[in-house]
Amino acid sequence: MKLTKLFFLVFLVQLFYVIPKTSAQLFEFLYNLCGDNHSTPNAYLTNLKTTLNSMSSNTQITYGYYNFTAGQQPNKVEAMALCRADISVDDCRDCVSSSASSLLSVCPNSMKAFGYSDNCVIYYTNISLFHVLTDRPFWALRFDGRITADIPKFNSSLTTLMTSLQNKASLGNSVLKFATGNTKVTANQSLYGLVQCSPDLNRLDCVKCVQNLTLSVFTQYFITTSPLYMAKGGRVVSASCNLRYELYPFYKNVTYIATPPASNRNATTSIQGASSSKSHKIIAIVVPIVGSLVLILIIASFCIFVRRKKQIKFSGNFDKEEMDTLQSLQFSTGAIKVATENFAVENVLGKGGSATVYKGKLTDGQEIAVKRIERHAVLGEEQFKNEILTLAKLHHGNLVRLLGFCLEEDEMLLIYEFVVNKSLDAFLFDPEHRASMHWDTRLDIINGVARGLLYLHEDSQQRIIHRDLKAANVLLDADFIPKIADFGLAKLFKADQSQAVASKVVGTHGYMPPEYLIQGQVSLKSDVFSFGVLVLEIVSGQKISSFQIGEKQESLLAYAWENWQEGKAWNLVDPALSPAFSAEILRCIHIGLLCVQNNMADRPTMSSVSLMLSSNTMTLEAPLQPAFFKQNRPMLLSEPSQDNSSDQSNSRSLSVNEASVTELYPR
Structure with missing residues (x-):
């Protein structure tokens, strides 16, 4: 063409x-x-x-x-x-x-x-x-051919169809916001429509864009009054959305087809019987049957209710105080199935080793993310309970919000707020999306994650060690505000407790400090180490498990340290970042190296890290050599001398990220 x-x-x-x-x-x-x-x-x-x-x-x-x-x-x-x-x-x-x-x-x-x-x-x-609604300028094109009969009915059908399609398109994800469909105008004529929004728009902006174009164009430029007619086909195109209608099916291989609006579906006509006696006979037969069915449904519902109550208490193994606290957070399986369209494949947001995350929408219009944990997964029920009890009482702008849970019908479901931009790794480690992440955005993410960790370590009701902080577990909302997620591996400490020894090492290679890998030792400094790795990833734009310079695969920590020692720290920096922010960028590399030092006693606390990030005049100590360890190295760890954790085992095998949901689709 x-x-x-x-x-x-x-x-x-x-x-x-x-x-x-x-x-x-x-x-x-x-x-x-x-x-x-x-x-x-x-x-x-x-x-x-x-x-x-x-x-x-x-x-x-x-x-x-x-x-x-x-x-x-x-x-x-x-x-x-x-x-x-x-x-x-x-x-x-x-x-x-x-x-x-x-x-x-x-x-x-x-x-x-x-x-x-x-x-x-x-x-x-x-x-x-x-992420900005841009509906001006736009093209509006109408095609030759006029509809001269029943203009109000045609316009009503068109408006109804476009309203339906705009709602369906807006419920798409960050890859696709698109819908097509048709409706009947007359018995012999169908109307076909298409709506598409730029996928970087949020749901409300998608709807607003389509409505703006519909109101300003369809009713003003596709209908004329002298003489009265309406164009048989037309389209309106802007940078943020476009829409089209025709009297023939113009779209091609479409997998997401909108259904006709309910108001325009063929009505079913009811015909009265010829005699009242026949009606009485029908009533005499139907009423007892209906009554019996109602009685059966009541009994079945009661049995299911009792079974579910027992199952919640038995399967979750919650004590009475915990259940009283969490009672208001329970959802029914039916409600979640409706919200996720029975866990439809097209609603999958991401998958991990033991869980799948689905996008859903509650009846009140609120968008949610549903984490569906495999009941028979290793540590599945334990991590399910752990995440509920950890997140239920946490409220912070840089932590993902738990809306509720469901434990019935063999389902273990966690319901979270829906975060539109998915995870940090979907942007940071994608060559195209990374280029759009300027330094001010990256610095805001670093500061937000630091605030979230500080809340977990110092300001929440209990000290909480996340144990699996990484780019895949940092979600980004529409304004790129970071929210720490996935608390299935979190460790709860008492107020006066600073460390413990875990009987099972779980997490993700590259983000775990050496004392945890070798001795199973968990402390506040474990998260500090993970934070330091994350900072170096954000600065470099590369993942620790696949860090590469030219054709050579390198260790991110080793490369950062060697270049820091030689006064060439800028070699680590993502080329997409502007040198205009070199002082801030180099300071973050310095902070990152302080956080990944080999000896956990040398690492700063998160309160110190937050102070370093907020004050450009604060003098930073010289970092010592960071921890070096080979990636993806299997190991068997011996039993520690004491175990302050709730995990009990005679031996501990290295388990990598058994609960995390980390593989998300790109935008």
């Missing part, structure tokens, strides 16, 4: 045109809206070319949404491209590549430009774009 055949140049970004075209004509064009012409700085143009070239050449993204950024203000470029979700990956890439090249050539002196073709939308600007 040639996208460069004809271009329409419009230099006022805030204006739009309604262009009548037949469907056959439409697909030949790339429509463009260019910002005001002016002298574009060379630095901006360089960043723009870099961004568009990256977008055109990227082969790792397979879900049709591209978002890239390059440079710093005032020459910063933010660009996005969004393909129709019902086209192939190859068609999507061809469209993005051609559109990126074409848009740059027809808008050579613009710092903002918007392009649209049949298969994709592309937009770049010098202001913030990601």
